[in-house]
C-alpha cells in the first residue's frame with residue numbers, strides 16, 4: 100500500500116460515512132483548542148483508526164477523530180488530534196491526513212497550536228496569528244517527493260487575505276489578535292533561556308513544537324493556510340515560572356473558551 104492508496108481509501112471512507120458533508124475548511128486542533136469539537140453541529144465523527152492515511156494518536160478526550168459538520172454555519176472538517184515530529188522523529192506525520200483533506204476538496208486549512216511567547220507584552224492567554232515562521236530544525240515533510248512541485252514557494256505561506264479576514268473578525272468581537280513569527284522547535288524538551296534569547300534575535304515572536312511541517316504539506320497540496328497560536332506561557336527565561344506540559348495544558352484550558360469563540364466566528368468568514 101502506498102500513501103496515495105491510503106489517501107484514496109481515507110477519502111472514500113469519509114465520503115461514504117458523511118455523504119451530505121461538503122467541507123471547504125479544515126481545522127487542526129492543538130492544545131487548548133479541543134473545545135471546538137463541542138461547537139460542531141450535525142457532527143459525524145470518524146475515528147482516525149478507520150482512516151488509513153491518518154496518524155495513530157492518543158485516546159484522551161476527542162483525540163484521534165475526524166469530525167465533519169458545521170461550525171458557525173460553515174461546513175468544516177475538524178482534526179482532533181495531531182501527531183508531532185517529536186513523537187517519532189518524522190516530519191511527515193500529518194501528510195496523509197492533510198492530503199486526504201485536499202482530496203475531499205478542502206481549500207483552506209486552519210492550524211491551531213499552543214505556543215510560548217517571546218514578547219512579555221503578549222502574555223499567557225493571548226492569541227497570535229502567524230504571519231510567518233522559522234523552520235529552524237530545517238526538517239521537511241516533502242523528502243522523496245517527485246517533480247518540481249516539491250519546490251514550494253513559502254512566501255505568504257500564511258495567506259495575507261485570510262489574515263486580514265481574521266483580524267476583522269477579531270476586531271468585531273473586541274478581541275486582541277497579535278500577529279507574529281512562529282519559531283518551530285522539534286522538542287519535546289522545552290528551550291533553554293539561551294535558545295530563547297537566540298530566537299528573539301532571529302525575529303521570532305512565539306515558539307512551539309508543531310504546525311510548520313503541516314503548513315508545508317498544505318502549501319504543497321495547494322491549500323491556503325491560516326494559523327493561530329494560543330499563548331500558554333512566556334518562553335524560558337522570560338519569567339520565573341518553571342515550564343511543564345501540565346502548566347501548558349492548564350493555561351491552555353483557561354484561555355480556551357475565548358480561542359474557541361474566535362474560531363467559531365472565523366469559520367464562516369473563511370468558507
Ligand code: HPA
Pocket residue numbers: 213214215216284289290306307308331332333334335342347
Ligand atoms: N516552547 C515550546 N513549545 C511550547 C511552549 C514553549 O514555551 N509553550 C507551549 N508550547
